[in-house]
Amino acid sequence: MLFDTHVHLNAHQFKEDRHEVITRAHDAGVKYMNVVGFDRETIELALEIVNQYENMYASVGWHPVDAIDMTEADLKWIETLSAHPRVVALGEMGLDYHWDKSPKNVQKDVFRQQIQLAKHxxxxxxxxxxEATEDVLQILAEENAKEIGGIMHCYSDTTEYVPKILDMNFHISLGGPVTFKNAVNPKEVAKIVPLDRLLIETDAPYLAPHPNRGKRNEPAYVTLVAEKIAQLRGISVKEVAEITTKNAFSLFKINKSKLEME
Structure with missing residues (x-):
């Protein structure tokens, strides 16, 4: 049984066939999913989805690209939602230097506020x-995010940073790029991350794995991520599934009695 730890079923790309997408995921053995909300609209829809389906969880936070739009009321709202029984993490949050909608100083401030809230x-x-690894790691260190830990979502940087990330009490999650023929970094990372700190995801509808690259991604395709990691590490897909699902349950503090590994 697989756990897609980062999926945007709340994206408009799934508006017409969301139920069918979820059914295909279940049929493929993807029993658990974490639906990530990153602004008012996507957070509200994430909660609607997880309230409707079993074995669905949600994360709530504010995306760095939209950091300039976050208000004090939004942060308070996220704090209130953190008490929801299906909300298992805060985020996605961080820094994005590729787009220039939100100035870097605003992104950093909003990032720090959310880390402080998560600790609270x-x-x-x-x-x-x-494109902001050094600044992300610096802020995580300065805010002592090690207290709560979390996930480096869809990690695509080099192996150089892996020891520091692990030392900060973070898991590393790999998605579709680990299957891309020309993507060296994710493959090298997949080989060295300790199994007890490894997670898998799709980030659907984005970053569909090979051979579906360029098409709409969906949670059923996390099986392709698991298969590639198994191949790279020389272990079985079953072992990757069991370990990464166990890791997700532990990190998200989900009642382990619900985890049917048989």
Whole structure:
């Protein structure tokens, strides 16, 4: 049984066939999913989805690209939602230097506010990092995010940073890029991350794995991620599934009695 730890079933790309997408995921053995909300609209829809389906969880946070739009009321709202029984993490949050909608100083401030909130409510965080690794790690260190830990979502950087990330009490999550023929970094990372700190995801509808690259991604395709990691590490897909699902349950503090590994 697989756990897609980062999926945007709340994206408009799934508006017409969301139920069918979820059914295909279940049929493929993807029993658990974490639906990630990152602004008012996507957070509200994430909660609607997880309230409707079993074995669905949600994360709530504010995306760095839209950091300039976050208000004090939004942050308070996220704090309130953190008490929801299906909300298991805060995020995605972080820094994105690829787009220029939100100035870097605003992104950093909003990132710090969310880390501080996560520490206050004792929840792990999900990190979005695009072209900002050094600054992300510096802020995590300065805010002592090690207290709560979390996930480096869809990690695509080099192996150089892996020891520091692990030392900060973070898991590393790999998605579709690990299957891309020309993507060296994710493959090298997949080989060295300790199994007890490894997670898998799709980030659907984005970053569909090979051979579906360029098409709409969906949670059923996390099986392709698991298969590639198994191949790279020389272990069975079953072992990857069991370990990564167990890791997700542990990190998200989900009642382990619900985890049917048989």
């Amino acid at each position: 409510v004792n929840m792990p965080i999900i990190i979005h990092n695009r």
